[in-house]
Amino acid sequence: MLSRNPVQNFIRNLVRLVILVPLWLLLVWPDLAGWKSQLDSIFIWIAIKTIALFWFANVFAKMFFIIPEWQKIVLLRLGKSVGAKGPGLIIVPPFIYSTARTIDVRIMTYEVKATKTLTKDNIPIDVTAAVELEVENPVKAAIDVQNYWKTTEWASMEALKSTIGGNNLRPLLSETERIATDLKKIIDSAAADYGVNVRAVRITDVGTPPSLVEELAVIARAERAAKAKKIQAEAEKAVAVSLQQASEMLAQQSNAMELRQIQALLDISKEENSMIIIYPMNSMMGQQIAAAAAGNQVSKT
Numbered sequence: 001m002l003s004r005n006p007v008q009n010f011i012r013n014l015v016r017l018v019i020l021v022p023l024w025l026l027l028v029w030p031d032l033a034g035w036k037s038q039l040d041s042i043f044i045w046i047a048i049k050t051i052a053l054f055w056f057a058n059v060f061a062k063m064f065f066i067i068p069e070w071q072k073i074v075l076l077r078l079g080k081s082v083g084a085k086g087p088g089l090i091i092v093p094p095f096i097y098s099t100a101r102t103i104d105v106r107i108m109t110y111e112v113k114a115t116k117t118l119t120k121d122n123i124p125i126d127v128t129a130a131v132e133l134e135v136e137n138p139v140k141a142a143i144d145v146q147n148y149w150k151t152t153e154w155a156s157m158e159a160l161k162s163t164i165g166g167n168n169l170r171p172l173l174s175e176t177e178r179i180a181t182d183l184k185k186i187i188d189s190a191a192a193d194y195g196v197n198v199r200a201v202r203i204t205d206v207g208t209p210p211s212l213v214e215e216l217a218v219i220a221r222a223e224r225a226a227k228a229k230k231i232q233a234e235a236e237k238a239v240a241v242s243l244q245q246a247s248e249m250l251a252q253q254s255n256a257m258e259l260r261q262i263q264a265l266l267d268i269s270k271e272e273n274s275m276i277i278i279y280p281m282n283s284m285m286g287q288q289i290a291a292a293a294a295g296n297q298v299s300k301t
Contacts (some may be wrong), residue, residue, distance in 0.1 A: 015061040023053050065090040065099075072138040074100040083140040101142035107134045107199065108149075112156045117164045119172065126207035127164055127172070129180070131156050131187065132200040140195030148194040155190040156201075159183055169208070183206035186273040 028049050067086030069074055074084050076098045084103070092099065109132045116124045133152060135141045141148040163183050164172065172179060180201045188198040 003073050005066050006067070008064070011064050011066065012061040015064060019057040019060055020053055023057075024050065027053070059094050063091050063094060067102075070104060072135075073144040073167065074138055076100050079150050081143050082141055084142075090191070097246060103135050103138040103141050105135045105138065109133075110153060111204070112153065114157065114160045114164055117161050119164055119169045120166060121168045123169045123208070125164065125172065126171065126205070127160060128166045128205040128207075129160055129183065130202045130204050131198060132202075133191065133196050133198045135193030135195055139189055140193070146175045148164040148196055151194055152187070152191045152198075156187050159186040159190070162186070172206055173208075176206070179203060182228065201269045208253060235252045 002261060028046055038233045065073060065086075067090055072084040072086045073090060075082050075092060077096060081100065082097075083274060109130055112129045112131055114127045116126065118124055131152075145151050160183060163186070167179065180203050183203075184198055184201040187201060191198055219232070
């Protein structure tokens with residue numbers, strides 16, 4: 001605040017001394033020469049002059065204001081606003097001009113909490129949002145509203161509850177950026193009348209009942225399982241289509257089936273504990289050898 005500004009206090013005290021001391025020596029000190037003859041009347045007259053000089057010096061000193069870089073001072077001339085001044089040294093003439101309010105124009109942040117607020121699907125939740133704002137029109141903030149900070153906070157609370165009531169729980173949990181953007185537009189629209197600009201709104205916390213969290217976890221697991229089965233079914237369908245196309249292509253070529261059989265034999269030969277006997281399809285001896293080898297393998301197992 002301006003009253004706690006050490007530079008301003010120093011300048012005002014210096015001005016008081018510069019005005020008071022010379023005037024007191026000029027107007028009061030000569031009266032002390034006749035104090036012996038008229039003791040009572042002289043002291044009364046000296047006291048009246050001294051008080052008047054103190055008042056004059058104080059009024060003149062209060063004309064000087066030192067406004068910091070982060071503040072603006074709103075001035076009134078005969079009760080009407082004449083705009084905001086600052087920062088730096090400001091001289092406000094007395095009697096005609098007066099100060100309406102000193103406004104802090106730095107970026108400020110506060111939290112807004114909505115507890116046990118029902119969503120659109122009738123679920124009570126606790127939501128905490130951080131609102132970042134700054135005063136962009138000090139005259140409006142000082143003249144058009146009595147307490148711009150409290151009014152903006154109430155508007156933020158109302159907007160937060162309205163946003164919660166207009167959305168289901170799942171969007172509030174998963175689409176926090178979109179919810180914050182919508183909330184910023186609502187608050188900024190209301191705060192513009194007070195000269196306040198809402199820079200950003202962030203949803204910092206969404207509190208839900210523990211039982212509801214467990215139910216949502218069960219639903220999420222069921223959805224993931226259903227999605228996995230769907231993907232598996234789509235893959236099997238794609239494989240079946242590919243096999244059908246491959247069989248149609250092999251049927252169109254006379255020697256393609258024999259090449260496919262050779263490829264299958266190569267794949268089987270890569271496995272351990274496997275025996276491959278190649279013989280002509282119409283050879284009786286080859287079939288007997290294969291049958292004997294197969295019987296030998298069965299007897300060993």
